[in-house]
Amino acid sequence: MSDASRAVEIPLFPLGTVLFPGGPLPLRIFETRYVDLVRHCLRDDTGFGVVLIREGVEAGGPAATFDVGTYARIVDFSRQPDGLLGILAQGGRRFRIVERRRARDGLNLADVEWLDDPPPCSLPTEFADLPPALDAALTQLGEPFASLERHPDDAAWVAGRLVEILPLPAVHKQHCLELDDPVERLRYLRPLFEIGQD
Structure with missing residues (x-):
């Protein structure tokens, strides 16, 4: 590892x-x-x-x-x-x-x-709704989030930014940090929140 x-x-x-x-x-x-x-x-x-x-x-x-x-x-x-x-x-x-x-x-x-960095991983289509919502949230939060360079196709980048800004208990965030696979992080997060729903 x-x-x-x-x-x-x-x-x-x-x-x-x-x-x-x-x-x-x-x-x-x-x-x-x-x-x-x-x-x-x-x-x-x-x-x-x-x-x-x-x-x-x-x-x-x-x-x-x-x-x-x-x-x-x-x-x-x-x-x-x-x-x-x-x-x-x-x-x-x-x-x-x-x-x-x-x-x-x-x-x-x-x-x-x-710890080894995960290999580059494209964002799976099942999470295609996340980048637009994430971009809007980062912009709304202001600095230092608003000026972050965006990587909406990178699963690790999307997962990391989501975990950082979501109001989750710290233990859930720590669990995500300890997961090596960024797609696994996103799948862990999905049940904890709903994005893009009316």
Whole structure:
């Protein structure tokens, strides 16, 4: 399942949301450990792992997370009107955590193995109703979704964007992230929502 023979160390950013490859992730950074992480990522042109919290909270103390997450890179940053640092990250490759630890500053670190990207897969005709509805929803949501490059014929892209914007419990989103086949993700999602129905 992994294309790496050995694990690599990355910093983790436990969140209450699931990030998919290609997806946008706007964040407001206020904890010192994450301000330092952002500074390091920008200086060294590296990223961080986004993992869904299984138990615990985003800010403050430790949080138990799921094992599968998405590597993110910062694509934009700015100082917010309230003085906090705002960043926009974009999802890259999926990974699986092999081993976890905490740095002295409280930052979560993990050895991870990269998960193989699914082979390119065209959107099956049974889901032909999804791209127009998805395009309208992304436009209506505004930035950063409205300016995303569209790939309406790519099953992985359609599945990822749907999962990101649908108001589903995080555990369903995590399940989709852990599925390797994008068409399987779409089939899992179909009973959870209805699009294009009056």
